[in-house]
Amino acid sequence: SQGSSNVLSNEEIRRYSRQLLIPEVGTKGQRRLRDSAVLVIGTGGLGSPCALYLASMGVGTLGLVDHDTVDHSNLHRQIIHTEASCAGAPKVVSAHMGLSRLSSLCNVRIHNVLLDSSNAKDIMNGYDVVVDATDNAATRYLINDACVLLGIPLVSGSAVRLDGQLTVYNYNGGPCYRCLFPTPPPVDTMAGCSETGVLGVVPGIIGCLQAMETVKLLTGRKMDEHPSMLLFSYASQPHFRSIKLRSRSAGCAVCGDSPTVTELVDYVAFCGSGPHDNAP
Amino acid sequence: SQGSSNVLSNEEIRRYSRQLLIPEVGTKGQRRLRDSAVLVIGTGGLGSPCALYLASMGVGTLGLVDHDTVDHSNLHRQIIHTEASCAGAPKVVSAHMGLSRLSSLCNVRIHNVLLDSSNAKDIMNGYDVVVDATDNAATRYLINDACVLLGIPLVSGSAVRLDGQLTVYNYNGGPCYRCLFPTPPPVDTMAGCSETGVLGVVPGIIGCLQAMETVKLLTGRKMDEHPSMLLFSYASQPHFRSIKLRSRSAGCAVCGDSPTVTELVDYVAFCGSGPHDNAP
């Protein structure tokens, strides 16, 4: 989306040499990554590894959205942050520092705000891929609807306790989040990491896989795949299962043939619970 | 192995609160992690996320071994390092800095040496788990044999191009590396990341999974599992496959009933190629 399709600089060739060797990436793929813009919403357990690997692999522009500050209870899973940031740094500022240590070639834009219906489309507009690395159902519906309205593919990950889930929504005839979950779940089933806990490496695994899905989307590889959901569980063997998903649902309220949701709505009211009901 | 079985400090409770909520971890599991020592050999693409997550989740003592210095061509996958470290910092020093930013509760020991037959047992002795995050066959046989001789379970990961592999060796009646691969492969099949390349997030995924396997070993969970190898491929769907592996082989040269390898040998000669034949 940055428009430039210049050749790679010597600095880029030096840094990405090990990726340029892979035919599936090559100069063309590396340039696509550089000329792409990805928005990572949530710089917590999922967003930490996802943003680090997107920057390290050469995504040119990375947007970060979070309204929270870094807390000691984050550090067992949010590896982009530091103890020093626990003195009150906004997560997006702390994450930006982490990315800057790793790569000066990545252009980072930070949004230290709570994503809501009033700002979501403005913030998300113009990105090639949006990564949902948030922690509550209301924000997940908000991001989904905004992605559908803006026509942006959505890489959605989640992790609770010992389990994780990963899906790409709103892409190539596949479903959106609402196609799969037209009605929000009951409020008392929406426990997040702060109430039920999470093993630190579980969002680590899912966040890395979100970075991988983003690369597949940006390089075109994802076009060859059918819609699927990856289920991960630390507790069961095998740890990973891939579930075939439905296509886009013609009757979907937002991505269907006759959508009833044509603007963002009040997602906290829709879900009966919002982002503030989860502690960090 | 640190012997202490003290209660968790207030600082530990605050930091690990989200893990203490998980029954499978709890106070007991968290104390086990704290009282454990894990040696990560290789602080590159696999070792970066693995060491970060082991430290973040609360492993008390982390040893790091690497003889290399940080190079710009590492940074697309070795996210524990920084551009600043490319001025010639040893990888173990750079990795130590990354771990220190994240957690002051982790006791880090660094070994800025090339692991070989003369030093391996001294360095590895006393650890509860060894993580093989190296990049060449000779070192893999060396680490395997030392783990068998010292009785330490081995979490072995590898990543090349778009593929990754993960196995726990030398544990609970399962095979060692030599049980599976009694003879080293021909020299011209042993290409590493520097010749054939690797997509940055592939070792990220495998390294996270190595941290997970280490937690399963330390908390006892791994006892319930059968020997298996996880195969990952970015290019195929589903991305993950789990292969059932053989048990320990009675005829194995090092872990068998009548071992012929009872001390470490010359692994570079054994494999016809060594760690120096791979660039960083």
Place this chain on the structure above:
Amino acid sequence: PKLDFSAGSLDLVVEFGGGLDALIKQELLKNVNGAKQAQIKFPKQIDQHPATIQDLIFHLRDFYVKDKPELFCVGDKVRPGILVIINEMDWEIVEDNADEYAYKLQDKDHIAFISTLHGG
């Protein structure tokens, strides 16, 4: 549960994931390599028609859920936020049913109810 097996029976594996296993009577669950599963012998016919997944869902709601059945079903339907997976496929694509609840159970079916996760 009074089930009528006069028309034959189906062997089903029913799995509960994403935390749903906590809703189920633990003595009815088996730990199969870490997955929480019930092995259920189910009638081939219910009230003269081939048994459907709707019949199974009623049966689970009435005899397997410990308490809080509203966290498994809302009325006749699986509660929002639960994915139903038949033999590793989203149940919507298993057959060209207008109504996924009409799916006719087959012997050896593996049916998973997985709660969607929101945390990160």
Place this chain on the structure above:
Amino acid sequence: PKLDFSAGSLDLVVEFGGGLDALIKQELLKNVNGAKQAQIKFPKQIDQHPATIQDLIFHLRDFYVKDKPELFCVGDKVRPGILVIINEMDWEIVEDNADEYAYKLQDKDHIAFISTLHGG
């Protein structure tokens, strides 16, 4: 390849992974969801005995490997560093064979040759 199907045939799926697909004649490989596979009709019997995986390995070495057969086989055996996986199991545990090469091929077998990776 002259194969004698008079005693019947087996449908096999043979997969090459971990980079081994690069050794194989590309026109004989199919891309199945990204996995590089050959779908092979193989005789049920070879020289009066039930076809074994050793027979298949000879066949692959002689007719599927492009060049450098020594990167697939050393003499009669698969070269060191290749895992042989039969129906998602290490071939050593598929049967209680003293000799894994004696495994009798079954119809619909999925046989994968995966090169072990050393990089990181």
